[in-house]
Amino acid sequence: MDRSWELIPGDMPGAEWRIPVLRFKGNADGPPAYLQAALHADELPGVITIDALCARLRRAEAAGDIKGDITIVPWANPIGLQQQLHGAWQGRYDLDTRVNFNRDFPLIDRPDPALLAGPDAVMSAGARLKIKLLTLALPSEIILDLHCDEVSLLYLYIPSALWPGMQDLADAMDPGAVLAWGGEAGSAFDEACLTPWLRSGADLSGKVVSTVELRGRADIDAELAERDAEGLFRFLAGRGVIAGDPPQRRWSGPVAELDHIEMIRAPVGGAVCFVRVPGDHVEAGDLLATILVRPGEEGGAVPVRAPQAGLVMSRRDHGRAKPGEDMMKLVCGSRSATARPGPLEA
Ligand SMILES: [Zn+2]
Structure with missing residues (x-):
C-alpha cells in the first residue's frame, strides 16, 4: 500500500489542506476502484469501515491478490473536518459559502479529468476540493462514496441506469433498502461520477457508482465496521478487483425510486x-x-x-x-x- 498526500491551497495565505490517498497497485487484471469516506465530514462510520477494509486489502496485497488498482480516500473533506463551532461539528455545509459539501460538483461531458478546471482557475478551496476528489475518482470503473444518515438502517443510493446491474452491491451489503435515483441530484458526487459516462454514451456494463449510507452517525462500532468491510471486500472480489469469494447471498429487499x-x-x-x-x-x-x-x-x-x-x-x-x-x-x-x-x- 502506498500513502501520499494531495494538497489544496487554502483561501488565504498560510493555509493549506491535505488529503491522504491510499493506493493498492493491481496487476492490471481487474477494473480500478475508488472509495472515499467522510465527504460530509461528521459522518465517520465510513472512516472506520475503510480502516477495517484496508487491513483486508493489505493481506490481499501480501498474497498477490490485488487485480485492479484501488484508490482510497479515508478523509475526503479536511475543510469540513476542521469546522467546529462552539464544540459542534459542522461537516455538512461549507461555513464560508453555505454550500453542501456533497452538492455542486462539476458535471462534465466525458470521464476525462482534463475537462475539469485546472489549478490556475480562480475558485474557493471548497470548489478545489471537489475537483480534486473527482480527479481521483473518475478514472475508476467502480466508485463508492461512504456516508451515513442520522439514526438509520444501512441503505444504498444507486442510479436507475445501473440497476439491477448493481444487485451485487446489495447482495454484499445487505441494506434495508435501495433507493434508485435518476435525473438531477443536485450535482452530488455520485451524479458527477456518473454523468460523464451517460453524456459520452460510454458502455455502462461493469460501471458502479453508489452513495453508501452506513446507518446512523452514532453507529461507529468495530463489529459493524468489520461486517461492512467484509461486504465491501466480497463485492470487490465479485467484480474482479481482488481475488476472493463474491457475495454468497441474494438480497431481495425493497427498491424504491426517490x-x-x-x-x-x-x-x-x-x-x-x-x-x-x-x-x-x-x-x-x-x-x-x-x-x-x-x-x-x-x-x-x-x-x-x-x-x-x-x-x-x-x-x-x-x-x-x-x-x-x-x-x-x-x-x-x-x-x-x-x-x-x-x-x-x-
Ligand atoms: Zn452524507
Whole structure:
C-alpha cells in the first residue's frame, strides 16, 4: 500500500489542506476502484469501515491478490473536518459559502479529468476540493462514496441506469433498502461520477457508482465496521478487483425510486417523541411521533402519522423540530403526495 498526500491551497495565505490517498497497485487484471469516506465530514462510520477494509486489502496485497488498482480516500473533506463551532461539528455545509459539501460538483461531458478546471482557475478551496476528489475518482470503473444518515438502517443510493446491474452491491451489503435515483441530484458526487459516462454514451456494463449510507452517525462500532468491510471486500472480489469469494447471498429487499420515499415533515415546532424506530413496518395512519408544543396542557401534543404503509428507514438523531423540517424517511410502495424533484435532502 502506498500513502501520499494531495494538497489544496487554502483561501488565504498560510493555509493549506491535505488529503491522504491510499493506493493498492493491481496487476492490471481487474477494473480500478475508488472509495472515499467522510465527504460530509461528521459522518465517520465510513472512516472506520475503510480502516477495517484496508487491513483486508493489505493481506490481499501480501498474497498477490490485488487485480485492479484501488484508490482510497479515508478523509475526503479536511475543510469540513476542521469546522467546529462552539464544540459542534459542522461537516455538512461549507461555513464560508453555505454550500453542501456533497452538492455542486462539476458535471462534465466525458470521464476525462482534463475537462475539469485546472489549478490556475480562480475558485474557493471548497470548489478545489471537489475537483480534486473527482480527479481521483473518475478514472475508476467502480466508485463508492461512504456516508451515513442520522439514526438509520444501512441503505444504498444507486442510479436507475445501473440497476439491477448493481444487485451485487446489495447482495454484499445487505441494506434495508435501495433507493434508485435518476435525473438531477443536485450535482452530488455520485451524479458527477456518473454523468460523464451517460453524456459520452460510454458502455455502462461493469460501471458502479453508489452513495453508501452506513446507518446512523452514532453507529461507529468495530463489529459493524468489520461486517461492512467484509461486504465491501466480497463485492470487490465479485467484480474482479481482488481475488476472493463474491457475495454468497441474494438480497431481495425493497427498491424504491426517490419519489416513493415519504419525507415525514414536522407540522409544528416543538419537542419530538419518536414512537417508531428504523426497521419498523407501519401502516397508513400509524403513529410515528408526537410533537409536544404546549407541555403540561391537555391536547398539547400534535400526532404525526404515516401517510401510507412503509418501512421506517431513518429518523433524526435529536428530539426537536421546526415546522416543515424533515423528521423521518419511510420507504413506501407508492409515490409520495409531497415528493419533490431532485435529491431527498438539502
Ligand atoms: Zn452524507
